[in-house]
Amino acid sequence: MGTLYVVGIGPGGYADMSIRAIEAIRTSELIVGYTAYIKMLKDVLKDESWIIEKDFYDTGMTGETKRCKYAIEEAAKGRKVSVICTGDAGVYGMASPVLELLGDEEVRVEVIPGITAACSGAAILGAPLSNDFCVISLSDRLTPQEVIVKRLKGAAAADFPIVLYNPASKGRPDALKKAVEVLKECGVPETTVCGIAHSIGREGESVTITDLGHLCNNEVTMSDTVFIGNSLSYGKNGHIVTPRGYKVD
Amino acid sequence: MGTLYVVGIGPGGYADMSIRAIEAIRTSELIVGYTAYIKMLKDVLKDESWIIEKDFYDTGMTGETKRCKYAIEEAAKGRKVSVICTGDAGVYGMASPVLELLGDEEVRVEVIPGITAACSGAAILGAPLSNDFCVISLSDRLTPQEVIVKRLKGAAAADFPIVLYNPASKGRPDALKKAVEVLKECGVPETTVCGIAHSIGREGESVTITDLGHLCNNEVTMSDTVFIGNSLSYGKNGHIVTPRGYKVD
Numbered sequence: 001m002g003t004l005y006v007v008g009i010g011p012g013g014y015a016d017m018s019i020r021a022i023e024a025i026r027t028s029e030l031i032v033g034y035t036a037y038i039k040m041l042k043d044v045l046k047d048e049s050w051i052i053e054k055d056f057y058d059t060g061m062t063g064e065t066k067r068c069k070y071a072i073e074e075a076a077k078g079r080k081v082s083v084i085c086t087g088d089a090g091v092y093g094m095a096s097p098v099l100e101l102l103g104d105e106e107v108r109v110e111v112i113p114g115i116t117a118a119c120s121g122a123a124i125l126g127a128p129l130s131n132d133f134c135v136i137s138l139s140d141r142l143t144p145q146e147v148i149v150k151r152l153k154g155a156a157a158a159d160f161p162i163v164l165y166n167p168a169s170k171g172r173p174d175a176l177k178k179a180v181e182v183l184k185e186c187g188v189p190e191t192t193v194c195g196i197a198h199s200i201g202r203e204g205e206s207v208t209i210t211d212l213g214h215l216c217n218n219e220v221t222m223s224d225t226v227f228i229g230n231s232l233s234y235g236k237n238g239h240i241v242t243p244r245g246y247k248v249d
Numbered sequence: 250m251g252t253l254y255v256v257g258i259g260p261g262g263y264a265d266m267s268i269r270a271i272e273a274i275r276t277s278e279l280i281v282g283y284t285a286y287i288k289m290l291k292d293v294l295k296d297e298s299w300i301i302e303k304d305f306y307d308t309g310m311t312g313e314t315k316r317c318k319y320a321i322e323e324a325a326k327g328r329k330v331s332v333i334c335t336g337d338a339g340v341y342g343m344a345s346p347v348l349e350l351l352g353d354e355e356v357r358v359e360v361i362p363g364i365t366a367a368c369s370g371a372a373i374l375g376a377p378l379s380n381d382f383c384v385i386s387l388s389d390r391l392t393p394q395e396v397i398v399k400r401l402k403g404a405a406a407a408d409f410p411i412v413l414y415n416p417a418s419k420g421r422p423d424a425l426k427k428a429v430e431v432l433k434e435c436g437v438p439e440t441t442v443c444g445i446a447h448s449i450g451r452e453g454e455s456v457t458i459t460d461l462g463h464l465c466n467n468e469v470t471m472s473d474t475v476f477i478g479n480s481l482s483y484g485k486n487g488h489i490v491t492p493r494g495y496k497v498d
Contacts, residue, residue, distance in 0.1 A: 096376035127345035134383035142494030154407025245391030
């Protein structure tokens with residue numbers, strides 16, 4: 001029986017990978033992924049002598065289904081295969097398409113979790129989540145725009161701190177602006193503390209702390225993750241803090 | 250200047266720790282945490298020769314503020330200190346109380362993210378999240394019950410897959426039952442696929458797949474994390490799958 005690991009490699013550096021993720025990749029014969037992430041992984045693991053022995057298979061954006069099918073086919077031949085995802089394997093990752101595409105092949109699938117941008121971005125911003133929170137992608141490539149709006153409205157009603165993945169792309173320059181409008185219409189105050197985590201765990205990592213009224217004055221790209229606080233969040237010494245609720249006096 | 254790491258150690262085993270988390274603990278003189286987690290960490294790292302050289306400081310449940318204050322005090326003396334949390338440092342972790350309690354001490358705080366139960370639990374259940382999702386704790390120790398209800402209602406309106414942390418405790422045997430009632434009142438169907446991730450990453454790790462109508466027939470403890478699918482989630486070969494939206498034909 002073949003083995004197919006779906007591996008979350010974390011935000012992008014060696015240090016934020018888990019031992020299990022490194023071990024899965026080390027023991028795999030074939031590593032499959034999005035072209036830019038395969039390139040990144042080769043660079044991150046360039047000091048590991050075993051990395052040059054691996055077979056690689058990569059496809060570009062929109063090649064996800066092809067990639068997963070190839071990985072399943074190769075694993076079905078008895079090979080050990082890793083499908084890699086940045087962040088976590090399950091959060092906007094490849095665990096779902098792999099399991100959807102898996103038929104009756106003799107393949108054991110193991111999902112290996114990783115640190116998702118909600119957690120790695122929160123870490124460099126301080127403590128913006130702390131309690132209950134939600135994660136919403138602003139990409140309408142796989143989710144209809146009306147579902148995105150419904151999710152933003154539900155998040156505002158619940159007073160969740162919100163983590164926005166894919167806040168912008170070349171084809172969607174206004175995605176963040178539209179989302180901010182929805183939240184403001186729901187009564188989220190313009191003074192709500194917000195943060196942008198830029199290039200988490202990669203070269204150029206930085207943070208911006210702002211508020212909802214000024215969030216869209218900042219340039220936001222595909223490499224950024226946006227955090228919108230809830231009614232209890234506040235800024236403190238360059239950090240965002242959402243209280244847990246402990247008495248701290 | 251002292252250094253205070255707030256370290257997410259992941260679900261509980263060595264393999265799910267990040268390189269950065271291990272390195273922070275290795276280079277710290279003092280390790281601070283909840284009594285049961287300090288015990289767990291000592292066991293997880295028992296093969297590391299350096300673990301016996303560390304100072305430890307632990308307190309029981311409700312000792313969180315005392316622990317964080319002590320860690321800040323010791324770091325302010327110029328020491329390198331790690332405050333450990335299971336899962337992620339920011340999700341129901343210690344990043345928030347540490348930053349709330351930090352005054353003008355000469356202490357550099359670095360939050361080191363870890364794999365939270367939403368991701369590690371999702372991994373053993375298959376792919377229940379995949380897309381947008383939310384995380385809600387059912388503990389009313391720090392959050393008023395009416396806020397928990399508001400969050401559940403918002404989550405249902407948004408059609409989020411929901412991850413429930415702290416689904417039960419000795420003092421709250423009916424917490425999950427109450428949450429399920431709220432979701433059903435909001436129109437979430439009884440046929441919605443649900444999963445329970447038991448003792449993730451620890452001895453006795455297992456999963457239960459059920460539906461919302463039968464969820465409360467299962468024994469649920471403090472060591473469990475509960476997953477409630479959204480309108481698109483389904484069960485397949487012992488896994489929960491929430492589709493990403495890719496064409497998989």
